[in-house]
Amino acid sequence: MATALHTARPVGVNLLQMSYAIDYNELIDAATTQSITIGVLPAGAQVVMAYLDLVDPFTDAGSISAVGLEIGTTGDPNAFVVSQELLSGASAGRLRGDGVNPSASAAALKAKFTATGANFGDGATTDLDAGTVAVHVYYMILA
Numbered sequence: 001m002a003t004a005l006h007t008a009r010p011v012g013v014n015l016l017q018m019s020y021a022i023d024y025n026e027l028i029d030a031a032t033t034q035s036i037t038i039g040v041l042p043a044g045a046q047v048v049m050a051y052l053d054l055v056d057p058f059t060d061a062g063s064i065s066a067v068g069l070e071i072g073t074t075g076d077p078n079a080f081v082v083s084q085e086l087l088s089g090a091s092a093g094r095l096r097g098d099g100v101n102p103s104a105s106a107a108a109l110k111a112k113f114t115a116t117g118a119n120f121g122d123g124a125t126t127d128l129d130a131g132t133v134a135v136h137v138y139y140m141i142l143a
Contacts, residue, residue, distance in 0.1 A: 024131035028121035050080035051096040058131030063118035
């Protein structure tokens with residue numbers, strides 16, 4: 001009679017976190033899109049999960065009517081989190097919109113913001129009035 005052997009053992013999984021808080025006054029580009037580098041993944045890294053914490057919803061008394069944020073790489077801006085609304089009636093809290101989670105070994109992680117209605121700023125100052133979002137990316141180093 002065959003028996004099943006079940007074992008539990010550590011396999012050396014190394015889960016790491018990269019976090020970056022972005023305040024509204026960092027969004028100053030004279031354009032409707034702006035990307036901020038969160039960090040660079042080391043060689044052999046595989047993204048496991050990414051999410052946003054909207055600490056303080058973004059506000060604008062001017063012409064910006066919406067602010068979207070996606071997390072990815074330069075080549076695939078929404079690889080890890082598809083666009084999430086940060087302004088237009090958004091509530092503080094955790095936001096997650098699953099991207100395709102590709103391997104992004106040694107890739108620069110980017111937070112890409114998109115404004116609707118007006119540019120973020122004039123290149124020196126922002127048109128936004130308030131807002132803070134924290135980006136969290138969890139990854140493993142694969143041998």
